[in-house]
Amino acid sequence: MTEADTGDAFLPAADELDAVRSALIEWYEADHREYPWRETDDAYPILVSEIMSQQTQLDRVVDAWGDFLDRWPTVEALADAPRSDVVSFWSGHSLGYNNRAKYLHEAATQIVEEYDGQFPDTPEELQELMGVGPYTANAVASFAFNNGDAVVDTNVKRVLYRAFDVPDDDTEFERVASDLMPAGDSRVWNNAIMELGGVACEKTPSCDAAGCPWRRWCHAYETGDFTAPDVPTQPSFEGSRRQFRGRVIETLGEYDDLPLSELGPRIRVDYGGDTGREWLEGLVSDLADDGLVVVNDGDDEPHVSLKQ
Known part of the structure; x- marks a missing residue:
């Protein structure tokens, strides 16, 4: 395989790309972890899930997410709430980094006051909200509006590094992820590739047990070299x-x-x-x-x- 064959030295040949894409989407749609925010395209609960999930394990987020939406079921309800109540909820549910609660409350106020309660629907516009960085903006645009770019998180980097031998370089990860994602399918695609990194291509991979759909194209599976980019160690919380x-x-x-x-x-x-x-x-x-x-x-x- 050469760059001339595909337009990208790190992806399968052009005549294989559709098969690569279809294999992942079919694998995801056949069976995936069921998180409640995956069952909605409402931007508000999706934003709450994305803010809560920052540096917090997804399984720990589920109960907090449900309790949060029971208490503040709409963006208007959240904007009307005293900030102290939101921060106390965050701390009481051990979500950490209480600034995230403050920013979420401020973002809700922005949406109500500046956008008449209607969420912006592009990554660029969503980044105008308080506390919403490029990754979160893109995730909300993808999962709520199917209007995002390729998501690149730690899991996705690990997948691209192993499967297609992409070098440990953020620019390359972004470029290859973008080239790989089928146009107009950011919702299912970003969920699928993150799921692949979360259940099959973890730090210790479970390629066969998880039925990884990319085994036939995967560089690591072929060579047996499952190294991956270094992942920053989360500092100890106890006593911090x-x-x-x-x-x-x-x-x-x-x-x-x-x-x-x-x-x-x-x-x-x-x-x-x-x-x-x-x-x-x-x-x-x-x-x-x-x-x-x-x-x-x-x-x-x-x-x-x-x-x-």
């Missing part, structure tokens, strides 16, 4: 600053207002010394800078509350 930020939010969800001297012992049993008042002031200051809490001067010391 991120964990204590979440505890502050969760605690303030139970108490309308707390002085620092009462907040500290409630978020860590070893409060004091290097993890005492100065440490807590820095933690609270960061949360205030992120628009999640408010610090007010009390009679004797600062008091903290969730931002409404």
